[in-house]
Amino acid sequence: MTAPFLMFLLLSLLVVGAARADTETCIESTSALYQAFAEVDADNTSTVLFKLRSGTYSIGTGLALGYRNLDGDPNRSYGKRTIRGGYSAGCASQSETLGATSLVAAAGNPSVRIETNNNSLEISNISSQNVDFVLSN
Amino acid sequence: MTIRQSRWENTRVLLQSRCHNMAIRNSMITSRTGNPFDHAVIYSPFWDVANPPQSFTVVGSTLRGGTLFIAIDGGDVNPPAASVG
Numbered sequence: 285m286t287a288p289f290l291m292f293l294l295l296s297l298l299v300v301g302a303a304r305a306d307t308e309t310c311i312e313s314t315s316a317l318y319q320a321f322a323e324v325d326a327d328n329t330s331t332v333l334f335k336l337r338s339g340t341y342s343i344g345t346g347l348a349l350g351y352r353n354l355d356g357d358p359n360r361s362y363g364k365r366t367i368r369g370g371y372s373a374g375c376a377s378q379s380e381t382l383g384a385t386s387l388v389a390a391a392g393n394p395s396v397r398i399e400t401n402n403n404s405l406e407i408s409n410i411s412s413q414n415v416d417f418v419l420s421n
Numbered sequence: 422m423t424i425r426q427s428r429w430e431n432t433r434v435l436l437q438s439r440c441h442n443m444a445i446r447n448s449m450i451t452s453r454t455g456n457p458f459d460h461a462v463i464y465s466p467f468w469d470v471a472n473p474p475q476s477f478t479v480v481g482s483t484l485r486g487g488t489l490f491i492a493i494d495g496g497d498v499n500p501p502a503a504s505v506g
Binding site: 383407416 | 422423424425426427428429430431432433434435436437438440441443453
C-alpha cells in the first residue's frame, strides 16, 4: 500500500515539475524582440512566455515565428506560446494598462506572422500602429 | 488563439486556422486608413469535412474603420449556418 502511494506521489511531483518547466523571456528593447523571435528553439516543447516591457518597439521589417515551417517541426507537440506586454523594468511585475507596450512601424505595414502547430497562442496587452498580424497554423 | 486586452491601429489581422478556437477579447482593432473597403479582421479557416473549423469568438471588442470578413475556403460541402449573437 505504501509503495504504490509513494510511486504515485513521485509521479505526481514529476508531472507538476514538468508543467512548471516554462520558458520565460524578458524583452526590454526592439533588438531583444527581434532576437527572441529569431531564436525560437524547435526542441523546446514547453510553454513559452515572452514578457515585453512597457515602451515602444520600432518594427522595421516583419517579425516571423513558425512552429511548422520556419523554425519548428510539424510532427512535435508544443506548449502554449504567450506574448504579453505591460511589464515593468526587469519584468518584475505586469500591468493591464492598455497601450503600455506598443509595436510601431513608420509605414508600410510590416507583418507579425505567427504560425503555430498544435500549440495555442495568446497575445495580450499589446498595442500597435501600422503593423499587420497574420496568425495561422 | 486569443488576442486579449490589445489595441491595434492601422492594421489588418488575418486569422487562418481550422484547428484552433479563435478569440478576440477586450480589444480594439482599427483597419488601415485610406481604404474604406478594407477589412479590419479576416477570419479564413480552411473547411475540411473531417476536421471542420473550430469556434471564432469576438467578445467585448471593437472593430473600427473596416469590416469583419469571414471566408470559409475549400471543401465540397457548405458549412452550417453561423450564429451571430
